[in-house]
Amino acid sequence: ARAMWYIMQSIQSKYSLSERLIRTIAAIRSFPRDNVEDLIGRGADVNGMHGTLKPLHCACMVADADCVELLLQKGAEVNALDGYNRTALHYAAEKDETCVEILLEYGANPNALDGNKDTPLHWAAFKNNAECARALLENGAAVNARDYNDDTPLSWAAMKGNLE
Template structure:
């Protein structure tokens, strides 16, 4: 049995075992992150599309995130998708977000689609992560490749908590994307498909107050905004 385990382990470098351990792939139950780093595992080595720090944020392991940063992980490094670790943390865990920001993470770093961490926090409705990002300098009206703001991403999902936080920080509810859609139009499209609940209705009320009067165009079933007088 010992020989078999040694044979399996010999197929992977220490750096490969590091990211497997972080991802909780239990091929090596005796491995631990600090020990692997101490034995020479590279904390900045890219494996497939991921780096160790990105992986730790994906599994929301705040202790591991801080350890990797203490051991020299590059806080603003990009993975294979041109995303920083903060993009993953923004979806998952407020503590990870705060640690990354403390170590100098760029709250406005764009990924390959020009999405910022705040876009992803809004889309996943992680309002506490959104709040931490905004407190750390994230631009509330940042634009992605389609010129959608984080508020638009939150609105298209009817994410009440994120919409509320973004509006509290001054998000603009009347910004139009490249298709001429505003955040309120995105939410109205959701409601027009019959997918709304009381939460989405409350979300619409918040956006209504921020953007002015709204109505849904009759006949076509498409949302239409009425400009505020």
């Protein structure tokens, strides 16, 4: 038992609390929500960047709506950019309508541009996520937004054969 304690201590000291927060969210399927709350309670920065990601972006990537809401309640910046100039809404739009709706409720910009001038609606169309596209459109997403290639979300959907 003592050897295990030393192993856990060395692992815990290897990473900052904020980095462990992102690692925990990334492994959300195997860690309970309590671990995320515990790390935040111990001082992990809900807006801390690790690599190219912030915790909110990571929670959207794994489509964990409860974690998204918790991070926002604890002060995560809803329109913060990651290393690719994407907001969490860009990631949520690919995967999960509930995450999209929560982000929009907290003031996410439905027309935020990423590094390629793609909006969350572009990503929803590209991934054939009709529910997310609907939620974005109902909240003011620009249907005619053009990216750096002059493509609209509709042209992305057509290119992918996603015409729903």
